[in-house]
Amino acid sequence: MAVTKNKIDYKLYLVTDRDVLGSRNLVNAVEEAIKGGTTIVQIREKNCSSLDFYQVAMQVKEVTTKYNVPLIINDRLDIALAIKADGLHIGQEDLPLTVVRKIVGEDMIIGVSATTLEEAVLAQEQGADYVGIGSMYPTSTKLDAKPVTFDDLRAIRKAVKIPIVGIGGITADNVSELMETNIDGVAIVSAILGKEDIKEAAEKFIGNINK
Known part of the structure; x- marks a missing residue:
């Protein structure tokens, strides 16, 4: 495996x-x-066949x-497992x-979605490599997402040593305030993929994250 688990940069996590x-091509969008x-890139496909998911994943x-x-x-x-991905992200269900x-096995990265301190601590105890915490802001891509406050996020940051990725409604404009909670990165969907210039959108995020 080319990717070493303990050296992963979670800073800008594309979902x-x-x-x-x-109508735009997913593979080209990921490259941009x-x-x-x-x-880091996560492929999330909720509405396609196993074959379609497999073929898209192989291309990505x-x-x-x-x-x-x-x-x-x-x-x-x-x-x-089929495509020998670097990791798997799982939810509470x-x-x-x-x-x-x-x-x-031990080599694959496993990330876990959590909305509470208890869920995040349990994920760490059970061997998760990182936790995705959210929703930090209202989001259109996951309508059933429970809101997480900044105080909740700070409490989770104090309690867990593994990397934390914030998710949900994050934009280039609010990412700086979120990074001030000392999390390791942010997961972005529409604020990058929904933009006309995907490369430019990612560059803007990185610039604001690094401020």
Whole structure:
């Protein structure tokens, strides 16, 4: 595996959504985002067949491998194993982390979505490599997302040592205030993929994150 788990940069974490892209090509969009500074990519496909997901993931993997950027698969353990992805991201309703770890082994990155301090601490205890915390702001890409306050986020940051990625409604304009909570990165969907110039959108995020 080209990606070393303990050296991963979670700073700008792109989560894909073909609904946001419209008619544009996902693989090209991912490459533009990486050129703009995206440091890690997650493929999230909720409304397609297993074959379609597999084929798209294989195409995206060619791009992420070319740039040595980690590729994470959302939810689908079978797809993550089939394409030899760098990691898998699971939610609270998915297979238990302890079960997933036995199946994928120690080398694969496992991220867990959490909305509470208890969920984040449990994820760390069970061996998660990072936690995704949100929703930090109202978001159109996940309508059932529970809101997380900045105080909640700071409490989680104090309690867990593993990397924290904030997600949900994050824009280039509000990312700086979010990074002040000392989290490791932000997960972005529409604020990059929904823009006409994807590379420029990613560059703007990186600039504001690094301020």
